[in-house]
Amino acid sequence: MSGDLNQLGTQIRQLTEQQPFAVHWQIRSLDLKSSPQKQPISVGEGEHTQLASFSTRKVSLLMSCLALVHRGDLALNQRLVITESLKDGVRAGIMKDLAPGVELSLEDHLRQMMITSDNICTQLIFEAIAQATGNALQWVNDYCSWVGLKATIHREVFPRSGDLDWHHGIEHMTVTTPADQATLLELLGRATWDAGVADSLCLSRELCRFAIILMRTIYTPLLGASTSTVSFAEKNGRGLRSLSQIGLALDPDGTPGAAVAVFAEQIPTQLPCGRPGRLAAYELFSSIGQSVEHWYLQAPPRIPERAQPAPELTTFVTASLAQGTTTPQHTHAPTTSHPMAGVGKLFAALTIAESAVEDSQLLKAPVTITGEHRRQAEVGPLRTHTGDLTLCVGDAVGLIIGTCDAAAALGLRASLEQRNFDLLAKARSLVERLSHSAPALNQTLIAGYEDPQNATGDLLEGVTSPQDLVRLLAALAEAGGLTGSVASASSSRAQASPVTGIRRAPAHRVLGWMAQVFEPAGLAYGLPGYGPKRVSQWSVSGLELRSDTAGQGWASVLITRPDGTDSDAELAVAAAFLAGGAEAEPARGLVFSQAFGDLGLDAYRACGKIGATEYRPRP
Numbered sequence: 001m002s003g004d005l006n007q008l009g010t011q012i013r014q015l016t017e018q019q020p021f022a023v024h025w026q027i028r029s030l031d032l033k034s035s036p037q038k039q040p041i042s043v044g045e046g047e048h049t050q051l052a053s054f055s056t057r058k059v060s061l062l063m064s065c066l067a068l069v070h071r072g073d074l075a076l077n078q079r080l081v082i083t084e085s086l087k088d089g090v091r092a093g094i095m096k097d098l099a100p101g102v103e104l105s106l107e108d109h110l111r112q113m114m115i116t117s118d119n120i121c122t123q124l125i126f127e128a129i130a131q132a133t134g135n136a137l138q139w140v141n142d143y144c145s146w147v148g149l150k151a152t153i154h155r156e157v158f159p160r161s162g163d164l165d166w167h168h169g170i171e172h173m174t175v176t177t178p179a180d181q182a183t184l185l186e187l188l189g190r191a192t193w194d195a196g197v198a199d200s201l202c203l204s205r206e207l208c209r210f211a212i213i214l215m216r217t218i219y220t221p222l223l224g225a226s227t228s229t230v231s232f233a234e235k236n237g238r239g240l241r242s243l244s245q246i247g248l249a250l251d252p253d254g255t256p257g258a259a260v261a262v263f264a265e266q267i268p269t270q271l272p273c274g275r276p277g278r279l280a281a282y283e284l285f286s287s288i289g290q291s292v293e294h295w296y297l298q299a300p301p302r303i304p305e306r307a308q309p310a311p312e313l314t315t316f317v318t319a320s321l322a323q324g325t326t327t328p329q330h331t332h333a334p335t336t337s338h339p340m341a342g343v344g345k346l347f348a349a350l351t352i353a354e355s356a357v358e359d360s361q362l363l364k365a366p367v368t369i370t371g372e373h374r375r376q377a378e379v380g381p382l383r384t385h386t387g388d389l390t391l392c393v394g395d396a397v398g399l400i401i402g403t404c405d406a407a408a409a410l411g412l413r414a415s416l417e418q419r420n421f422d423l424l425a426k427a428r429s430l431v432e433r434l435s436h437s438a439p440a441l442n443q444t445l446i447a448g449y450e451d452p453q454n455a456t457g458d459l460l461e462g463v464t465s466p467q468d469l470v471r472l473l474a475a476l477a478e479a480g481g482l483t484g485s486v487a488s489a490s491s492s493r494a495q496a497s498p499v500t501g502i503r504r505a506p507a508h509r510v511l512g513w514m515a516q517v518f519e520p521a522g523l524a525y526g527l528p529g530y531g532p533k534r535v536s537q538w539s540v541s542g543l544e545l546r547s548d549t550a551g552q553g554w555a556s557v558l559i560t561r562p563d564g565t566d567s568d569a570e571l572a573v574a575a576a577f578l579a580g581g582a583e584a585e586p587a588r589g590l591v592f593s594q595a596f597g598d599l600g601l602d603a604y605r606a607c608g609k610i611g612a613t614e615y616r617p618r619p
Helices: 005-015 054-069 106-115 119-133 136-146 178-192 195-200 205-215 275-295 343-358 371-376 393-403 406-418 423-434 466-479 505-515 588-608
Strands: 020-027 043-044 079-081 103-107 233-239 242-249 256-265 312-322 325-332 366-369 387-391 445-449 459-463 537-539 554-560 569-581
Touching: 005 020, 005 043, 005 275, 005 588, 020 178, 020 275, 020 505, 043 178, 043 312, 054 106, 054 119, 054 178, 054 233, 054 242, 079 106, 079 119, 103 106, 103 406, 106 119, 106 205, 106 312, 119 136, 178 242, 178 256, 205 233, 205 242, 233 256, 242 275, 256 275, 275 393, 275 588, 312 588, 325 466, 325 588, 343 393, 343 459, 343 466, 343 505, 366 393, 366 406, 366 466, 371 406, 387 423, 393 406, 393 505, 423 445, 459 569, 466 505, 466 554, 466 569, 554 588, 569 588
Parallel strands: none
Antiparallel strands: 020 043, 020 256, 079 103, 233 242, 242 256, 312 325, 312 569, 366 387, 445 459, 537 554, 554 569
């Protein structure tokens, strides 16, 4: 990477000056292929300001843990068990939603710490370090000092950021600087080439490469969300008023070329236009990643714009729902059929939940996710795990709804087949039954199972329409007690509502899965909220930002309501399908999220009667 770093610095400053929040950053260049011994040069602004680290701390934690593996005090294959007590206060990650007793190797705990920023796994990693050293925080802080991080102090094993106020101080929090984080990443990148640098990190070159591999599997890449040639091994940090993204820019062959650390501070909860402030930070990170890529390619400098072009809106419908009445608000081709493309999992989940009323053991049945399932999986946080993992059916469905985990979907299908449970036939029967309820599902057809060779966690394939999806969401909301119409004491949990055709217990179960979506995307992407605080919402997981599986388009569904309202208040229910195409670019995941986010925010505003705007279909 030999482009003009000063020119890149000028471009980044132009980007940051446009933001309604403070940005501290540093970029350090590496020229490993032509001048591996050359001293790094850097550009930055405010890079020595000490800031709250949040989950960017996990890179130094990862490396300090691997240092113990390197010297033989810890082993990547040692087993650590998730207990119920570890879930207290945890908001980040996916393990909090699984039944206690799941046992993972230290390696897989490290993977989840980096992939989903899982704070249960992080706690167990600290426990393993404590058993090896006697004092985990002291070991990690000593390690940071050894490798030259002069302003990084780890103060917490588990920061309860959800308990903080927006105006909190950082005196008792883990702190760092962009310069420290860029330095650490630069050393990590150099250590993959230079055994002497690896030795200074108390690691081997192989363990340094392993650390970068883990960082390349992050569930929500943002520096690399819109790049095509350069990829990023990265880690994010999230506070109430702060977002940060650090990463190593990698050549197509995986050679590190630059270390990037960006910290956004005092992000407003809402922009003047009404969009959540965090979205501006996400887009800034993506633009910085694009700028680094252009620098690498030595392309003409330009200020990256918001990802373009927006995908074609094919169909969209949103409605308000109160006391059993569904009132359309905005529509565009609502009855046009489209591929399920993301919502097949919703029909599968409801089918399984309905069947569990008769088969009380169904949700407790084991699901084993094997290496073969992971190899076939295109997306999902479990696809890089090692060894078999056994979950119950209920937890597997929750993971599929919450993360689109394709390995869990393949394992679930195999488990159901072993029980002679014909998901396809039962799903078709469910749709047929719902087609006779009022209002009916007229455009929905379950065609078959998802192709296991291109699994994206949707389980079922077929066609549906936004109108059908909104009707299904309305029925779930009513049957599950989100409105007052079927939540009375006289409602039977075993009998289907004559209005919705869905029984209360299954609806409640499905809504519970939908409320636990990890990293809400799609129509939920633009809803108000910051840090771990967000408005009430029920959705299914969206497309991974790094995924290129949106060629056929992407469907999304959402139920939401303004905060502070009771169960009889108006809800917004929305469904949309955005068309993809063969020309889909690597930025497509982010483009889809931005387009959906605008639609979801519009639905939320209309429901809350706050800043409602007329919906106009996109050109």
